[in-house]
Amino acid sequence: MFGKVFKYEMKAVRRILLPLYGAMILVALLFGLTTSMTTDFSGVGEGLPVIVDIAEIILSMLFFTGLTACGVITFVVLIRRFYSDFLGSEGYLQLALPVTTNVHLAARTLTAFLWTLLSGVTALLSLAVLVFIFSFEIQDLAGFFRDILNAIRSLEIPPLSMILLLLAGLASCLSGIAHLYASIAIGSLWSGHRMIGSVLAYIGTGFVWSTLDGFLGAALDNSSDFLPFHIAGIPFSLEYSVLGAMVLLALIQFILYYIAAWLILDKALNLD
Amino acid sequence: MGILDCRNLTKKYGADTALDNVNLELIPGRIVGLLGPNGSGKTTLIKLCMNLLKPTSGEILIDGMKPGPYTKSLVSYLPDRDILENWMNVLQLLDFYTDFYQDFDAGRAVNMLSSLGIDERMPLRKMSKGTREKVQLIMTMSRRAKVYLLDEPIAGVDPAARDYILRTIISNYDPEAMVLISTHLIADVESVLDEAIFIRQGRVDLFDSCDSIRERTGLTLDEYFRRTYHFE
Numbered sequence: 001m002f003g004k005v006f007k008y009e010m011k012a013v014r015r016i017l018l019p020l021y022g023a024m025i026l027v028a029l030l031f032g033l034t035t036s037m038t039t040d041f042s043g044v045g046e047g048l049p050v051i052v053d054i055a056e057i058i059l060s061m062l063f064f065t066g067l068t069a070c071g072v073i074t075f076v077v078l079i080r081r082f083y084s085d086f087l088g089s090e091g092y093l094q095l096a097l098p099v100t101t102n103v104h105l106a107a108r109t110l111t112a113f114l115w116t117l118l119s120g121v122t123a124l125l126s127l128a129v130l131v132f133i134f135s136f137e138i139q140d141l142a143g144f145f146r147d148i149l150n151a152i153r154s155l156e157i158p159p160l161s162m163i164l165l166l167l168a169g170l171a172s173c174l175s176g177i178a179h180l181y182a183s184i185a186i187g188s189l190w191s192g193h194r195m196i197g198s199v200l201a202y203i204g205t206g207f208v209w210s211t212l213d214g215f216l217g218a219a220l221d222n223s224s225d226f227l228p229f230h231i232a233g234i235p236f237s238l239e240y241s242v243l244g245a246m247v248l249l250a251l252i253q254f255i256l257y258y259i260a261a262w263l264i265l266d267k268a269l270n271l272d
Numbered sequence: 273m274g275i276l277d278c279r280n281l282t283k284k285y286g287a288d289t290a291l292d293n294v295n296l297e298l299i300p301g302r303i304v305g306l307l308g309p310n311g312s313g314k315t316t317l318i319k320l321c322m323n324l325l326k327p328t329s330g331e332i333l334i335d336g337m338k339p340g341p342y343t344k345s346l347v348s349y350l351p352d353r354d355i356l357e358n359w360m361n362v363l364q365l366l367d368f369y370t371d372f373y374q375d376f377d378a379g380r381a382v383n384m385l386s387s388l389g390i391d392e393r394m395p396l397r398k399m400s401k402g403t404r405e406k407v408q409l410i411m412t413m414s415r416r417a418k419v420y421l422l423d424e425p426i427a428g429v430d431p432a433a434r435d436y437i438l439r440t441i442i443s444n445y446d447p448e449a450m451v452l453i454s455t456h457l458i459a460d461v462e463s464v465l466d467e468a469i470f471i472r473q474g475r476v477d478l479f480d481s482c483d484s485i486r487e488r489t490g491l492t493l494d495e496y497f498r499r500t501y502h503f504e
Contacts, residue, residue: 004371012359092355096322097372098345271324
């Protein structure tokens with residue numbers, strides 16, 4: 001059943017987000033092309049129709065607002081979908097399915113995770129398209145990627161740190177999604193004021209967690225023995241330990257929020 | 273044990289009691305009317321059966337099990353509101369029901385849709401309210417379920433549509449199944465009911481066969497309802 005719920009969730013969201021991401025990359029492409037045209041000719045000064053300048057201005061605005069909009073719209077679509085699936089009219093269809101609450105929640109978490117990643121990939125791809133058009137000849141695609149790799153290598157970040165950073169980012173993304181879902185679940189307990197309840201729950205749980213984070217951070221500063229990697233006796237540097245702790249904390253946060261959302265939606269949800 | 277049992281079932285919303293110590297045993301092969309004025313607890317009872325609400329105390333058993341994924345696979349539910357996903361068209365909705373319900377008879381659904389001239393490729397968001405209601409009913413009645421829970425299926429539709437809906441219910445439910453129809457429009461459903469549950473302020477006033485009620489009171493169900501529940 002997980003696969004079926006996941007399939008329909010992906011379909012429901014895809015029809016809004018895929019065209020948005022496609023449009024974002026197209027805007028980046030057009031913005032890059034118009035800018036490179038005006039840049040090429042600006043030295044000469046004349047010869048280009050005014051319409052190209054106007055298009056460049058409009059596309060630049062579209063590009064920079066689009067980058068933000070991609071993230072915001074993804075965020076809004078995913079929250080709205082979850083809210084209406086569990087608390088709106090669609091809940092009468094979704095929650096009447098012969099499916100456990102855990103499957104409902106897990107499928108939606110995975111869907112949100114993938115679309116959040118895809119929105120990040122779209123933003124990076126849009127920037128890459130722009131940089132590519134601005135800085136390189138079209139034929140030099142391999143050189144472009146070689147330069148990026150060289151630039152990353154020049155930072156001299158150890159591979160393990162990069163992997164841990166990536167894992168920390170992914171775990172934070174998961175915990176962020178679970179945080180939203182848990183907040184909506186907690187808000188559902190406040191019948192009649194569910195929306196405001198969800199917002200307050202989000203702020204409240206966020207505050208509690210950041211306070212805990214603060215204490216943990218202080219503990220890390222004061223005692224390197226606290227770090228699990230040191231306890232395990234693995235000779236990692238402090239940098240690895242801090243990154244490892246970040247991954248671990250984000251995963252713990254994810255698990256706690258997920259369990260809270262599951263318990264409330266399974267045991268206490270009353271669909272008005 | 274019936275196919276649907278309520279035991280000391282109570283549901284409270286804060287200080288308000290929506291259902292108060294309800295005990296029922298509904299057996300298969302019957303069409304049962306859940307009859308009562310607005311706000312009497314009909315929808316609450318059905319939502320409790322679907323696990324969309326949690327009881328304050330007492331329990332519901334469907335085929336001997338508490339509401340959950342298993343019981344939902346046995347129950348075909350028509351809510352009292354529009355629940356269709358706007359992004360789908362009818363074909364996608366047919367796929368959706370086929371994917372999730374093993375007892376869904378897509379052929380039966382297609383026949384009913386075509387008899388009404390509903391275009392299967394039309395997006396649901398473009399359909400009129402009445403057409404959406406019919407699609408919803410067709411999907412519900414195209415399952416070969418053990419239990420049908422129909423919450424106000426004829427409220428808010430014109431008399432011609434009421435006839436169609438009742439005809440659809442009668443001609444499509446499995447004779448071995450139990451059909452529970454919640455409504456306050458008793459005259460319209462009386463002819464199809466085997467049993468009636470009269471409910472008021474969350475309490476079951478009367479649960480008996482329709483013939484027995486008519487014999488005992490000398491009234492039709494509609495007349496009985498009007499006399500018993502009239503406002504002073």
